[in-house]
Amino acid sequence: MVVRVTLLTAAATAAVRAARFDPGEGLDEPGRAAARAAAHRVPRTGRTVLAGSSARCRETCAELGLGPGPRLEPGIADWDLGRWRGRGLDETARAEPDAMADWLGDPASAPHGGESLLDLRARVGGWLDGLAEGPAGHRVLAVAEPAVVRAAVLHALALPPETFWRLDVPPLTLTDLSGDGRRWNLRLGTRLEGRDAGP
Numbered sequence: 001m002v003v004r005v006t007l008l009t010a011a012a013t014a015a016v017r018a019a020r021f022d023p024g025e026g027l028d029e030p031g032r033a034a035a036r037a038a039a040h041r042v043p044r045t046g047r048t049v050l051a052g053s054s055a056r057c058r059e060t061c062a063e064l065g066l067g068p069g070p071r072l073e074p075g076i077a078d079w080d081l082g083r084w085r086g087r088g089l090d091e092t093a094r095a096e097p098d099a100m101a102d103w104l105g106d107p108a109s110a111p112h113g114g115e116s117l118l119d120l121r122a123r124v125g126g127w128l129d130g131l132a133e134g135p136a137g138h139r140v141l142a143v144a145e146p147a148v149v150r151a152a153v154l155h156a157l158a159l160p161p162e163t164f165w166r167l168d169v170p171p172l173t174l175t176d177l178s179g180d181g182r183r184w185n186l187r188l189g190t191r192l193e194g195r196d197a198g199p
């Protein structure tokens with residue numbers, strides 16, 4: 001059974017702009033405005049709408065007009081980075097250089113006490129493959145954090161874990177996957193905002 005999954009990356013927050021690990025904050029006004037401006041470009045017809053549980057994902061859904069409310073999906077919750085949550089990337093690297101190097105170099109490492117990269121990939125991959133058990137032609141729109149989208153692409157294309165760090169998923173972009181749980185195809189992201197957003 002082929003399922004078509006469109007992953008929509010949540011709008012930016014102040015933490016994203018400041019290169020901080022997400023503290024769980026919602027959208028600020030620039031993020032809200034960007035989502036509202038992109039709302040008319042969101043594919044809607046015949047799709048089940050899901051969202052990660054973060055405030056950022058929920059508020060992006062609201063600003064995009066994906067009401068009355070998407071179903072919150074545990075499989076696409078944001079990456080659990082434990083005690084690093086809310087800290088700046090540079091600050092963490094200065095305070096814990098060995099832990100940061102370990103985290104970046106070993107996909108099984110979780111020095112922050114949360115999920116390892118391998119754990120994230122397994123969780124998101126399990127969710128993705130589970131979607132293929134639905135009816136043929138099923139379409140899903142899922143609003144998710146960038147780390148979740150990157151993990152989904154890793155799983156779908158059976159890429160080596162270190163590829164995760166080389167994938168860039170900007171806010172308010174679409175990434176399309178279609179597959180049957182054994183084999184997935186990727187249609188590369190389309191930006192929702194801006195003049196050159198495409199179809």
